[in-house]
Amino acid sequence: MLLKKKTISQNKESRNVMKMKVTRHLFAVGTLLLAGCATYEDQPPAAVKSSVYTTLKAEEKHLLPKDITVLTLEEAQNIALKNNPSFRSKYYAITAARAGYYQKFAGYFPTVNASFKAGQDLGKMHDRQGWYNTNNFAFTPQVSGTLLIFDSFRREMDILAQKHNWQSTEAAEDDARRLLVEAVANAYNGVMLADAQMRIAQEDKKFNADMLRDTKLKFDAGAVSLSEVLNFEIQYNQAESNLITAQYNYTTNKYVLAQLLGLTEGTIPASVKFPTKPAEDVDILPDVSVYLDLALANRPDLKSLREQMEVSKYSYWSSLAAFGPTFSANYAIGYTDTHSHNCRSEVRGNPVFNHVHGATFSYSLNVNWNLFNGGNDFFAARAAQARMVQADYSVAQAWIQVIVDVRTAYDNYATAVKQMKLFQKTFELTKKTRDLVKAEYDAGSTEITRMNEAQRDLVNAESNYVSAVIRMANARAQLAAAANIR
Template structure:
């Protein structure tokens, strides 16, 4: 009979295993393949799709168009025009013209009645009389007129205003490009922070799950010992409380993990605002020797002073302000322009011949003798704007120095913290294992076991934070020096 039950149990176990394997195969076939999202790939997607960066890109295109507009002043300006008009004359004008024609006809008739000394004179009088009659009948009630013109002009001199206007546009273009690079630098840093946050909260999920497993095992053992009369109910309740506390920590970690993934997906411009479930960030690897070495702070500062986009933007702003001063000073000089045109106009017919055109050439010189102090006030305004830009450049330089030195210090602290937290986690884990063994042997108290487990969870959390902080500190330093932008050239 026992052998029969044994066979039945084996068959049931085999059936359960086969069913589990079948479900696993079905789930594997239905689930999309896992995808590891690297930080580089996340930043690439952010640069390609983030709306704010696209808006800055449009401003760059606008600045380029302004440069082309400024350059057009160095070329001749050619324009052609054609005008056709139809005018209905007023009744007063038509009647006035007819009265004039009648008067002319009457005068011609009176002259024709006088005796002529020759046949030729008589013929002329008759022709004048006929022409007057025709004019009286041919007075129009409307008039058509046409005009065509082709002109060209070229600015010869305007106090170097054209030169400075072009410089303002060029420096503005450079300034806008630097602003775009600065927006890229900040976006890359934001993506890195979100990416590392996802890594951190995933580690906290792992720690919470391990805490749950540890307390669940002790809870099971406590229940068995309680049933056997070897453990009190308070011990069982203790592990019940500890298990639920671990589950609460797991829920919080999962919530933080989901929020971090959402923040990362938004920066990556994902359509639904979430990362696909099969997409995971990279796992934390072993720190390299390079990551644990501290770079030279002065070299990093020199790199930042030559590469930081916000500092470069301030420098271009100073140059643009200086060119604006020159642009305003141009108003103190005369403006000289040459021009030429071919024009023709006539009424009643829109067809023009060579003989209908007239040619005009000339030189135009203009100079503001008195403007009520407007020009000099504009120059003073531009000079003060230049000073403002210089002060802003100094402030930007101070910000760069502060960012780099702080980033180097943070990196040094992160390296030290990682060494410390790794050793501490190892010691705490060893201590927890010893306390657990002593508790199982009845040699230590439950309170000490609880404390050792809490210490381990805290130590592992601190270690995870230290590992992620090291990665974040390195990226922050590269952000402070402007090196991250060099990885993504946009021009």
Template sequence: MKKALAILTVCFYTLTVAAQEKWDLRRCVEYALENNISIKQADIQARFDKLTHDQSVLAQYPSLSSQHSTGFQFGRSIDPTSNQFTNNQIFFANHSVDLGWDLFNWFRKRNTAESNKYLAQASEARLEKARNDIALNVANAYLAALLNKEQVNISKVQLSQSREQLELINKQVKAGALPELNLAEAETQYATDSSNLITAQTNYTLSLLQLKALLNLDAAMPFDIAEPPVDAIPVEPLSELDPEVVYQSALENLPQQKANELTLKALEKNAQAAKAAMYPSLMLFGGLNARYANAQKLLPQGLEVVNTPIGTVEVNGVAYTVTAPITQPTSYERNTYFRQLKNNFNQNIGIGVSIPIFNGGMARINWQKAKLNVENQSLQKEQETQTLKQDIYQAHTNAVAAIEKFNASRTAVQAAQKAYDYARKRFEVGLLQPIDLITTQNNLYRAKINMVSAQYDYVFKMKLLEFYKGKGLKLESDTSNF
């Protein structure tokens, strides 16, 4: 029981600390890079392609294999020691070592290895692209959460002002200075501002859920983000982000462009390997073999010539015995396992040529397909380069518009704030109707919301241009770069 209570206490303390600790952008990005599923999948693919390259490199070396078999022969079969037919049961064992080496195959294996090397490097570049995409998405979600948090703060201030106005109008209505209609209008405004606060809080919670999904965090985990002032977020001057300069930098730094170039090189090498398959190949082969069979259990030793009777011949009624010299062993020795392996040991070595004569046009068609793959990848690379340039110029145009919109909204907030201050003073001395004060207050609220939205939109669009330029992501005044 005590142990269970201790575990619960530790868990509660951990959750409490987690709930109190706020995540900054650096921590969010670093955690996403370690735990995001898309990045893990890209990493697995990169390691898989690296192994494929290693395998194709090793395929250029000679192949060496050893085979061993043992068993029984039944029925009519050939005695492996005498090559004669026999019906006896024979226990046999065969051992061999075989060597194969492609001497020349028109660099087919070499080009295949080169192709796989470029594909492995392309996978590494795609892994880096996945990391960049996740970092950019996390930064976007982080800024969206900051925006929603700022809207919550503005809504709280708006609600507090509405509460003060409601209390003031309520006192004036009770004193008979204002009609009850003004109180109803103030109550309506207070209810509207309460609803706006609830909506802002809901949007903030949803933005945190979206950010946790990118981080691969449990949706039920307590989570909150740090709130760096948006004014403190460093942004490069727009003059340093000329679209043509950004585009040239993106061509050199973005991993997607590197992946396209490496994939094109890989397909070119693959086409050369496919072409080599149409030509003859020269190979070296060799082998060592030995065998054993229990059919030959004894070996003759010490041969001698013996006259052996082979029949009789009758001459003048007298039978004479006919003999013939026959060579026979004087003794026998056991034909052991290792003795047979030694006596039956043989070697072979040679050179072979493989000439593709007709295979249904498969080799030539594969070569033509490989050339089409090169052409298609070249077009895809060109298309993505054009798309990249269009995206950068569009991002620059959007950034210019965002700056202008932010400056205009900031001017609108200053004007709305001044109008609200004048209206509140007039209302306090009885020179302005409550409905006019509420209208002025709503104008100020909308102006603040629009300015905050425009400011975060401007910051993100500038950060996007910096990202294309290869500057990484930086939302703090220190060295928090990604």
């Protein structure tokens, strides 16, 4: 008997331990599920949560890949699409819209609500015959819910509206991609322009340094006056000033590019180089109508507004459902357990005990049709209809804007190509002229003012040529963005 009691006790302890383990596991799973709803894998860099910059570690930042020594435009655009915070946030707007779409399907399922009520009533009553005690204890668990059977197609219209809202959000992300790629191209070309301006200023500085050295030798020999020496010193200082300005522009343009790339350092490392200048290849342009067709078919901002127009249309139809009836069903499944203990002072013997328990089930079918509510549904439908027409006009405005964007970008690129070719010829002629004037100046057959003018013209011509190449590259990016060409 003792062994049997010991075995029973051990079995109870084992069951208790097992229950505790199961409870802990269920609690852990529930915690993980709740945590999963509040966290996400793709997060901004840890550096942005810090209030101190100097203590940041490399792993907390978004940096350029270490293997990049020469940053190309394509690499810069890919990095921006991966790191740019504004663009990355668009993905989660899509996630929210997709969740909202699936949420609308919940209206087709019954609700399930669990409730539990436990209570006790204690009383002591007095009358002429004596006193009377009552002690009642009851608990009632219950499961209840509602099923919406028909709501005049409001659910269907809301689902379709949310579906088009989801698609509109996807198009908005695509439009953000289009604009980001163009912005990176412009910033990248700005860095290359400043780099080219630095090179031009350095060449101008070197030329004037050589001329200053030669002129000093001539001055020492008594062949030229001091004013010519001072002239080239002034020209040298001007070239130095231009170089400082170009270096500043180079640095600030790298800041702009780094921001678009989502780099937490806010700049591009000095070890990373850029190509000397964009390719001078000229694209053969088809007729502008080709780009117009591409833009109208592919522009995501236009697609997003068209989807929003569908949202407003289904929202209007959803508002009309308020004029129809609604059918629903309710149900409840419960259990009642009541214990009563009553006794009177004049009654001798045992008190009266009573125990009542049993299951309950109830259901109901409900029909609701609002016939009048002061015109609330009518004016809500009129407002939804007005928003639908407003969305239609927004699409019309966007359609016209797309046409204007394409025509402007097309003409801008064609003009930039013409200017680039013209400035290229001017630069070649000016360089040839400068070399001839220098030879004449060295031979003593031309004045120093002509030498200054020829060198200044060369610097301006080369700057104009490089700027024209950059403008052509920006115009190419503008046309690609206007027609959404990838």
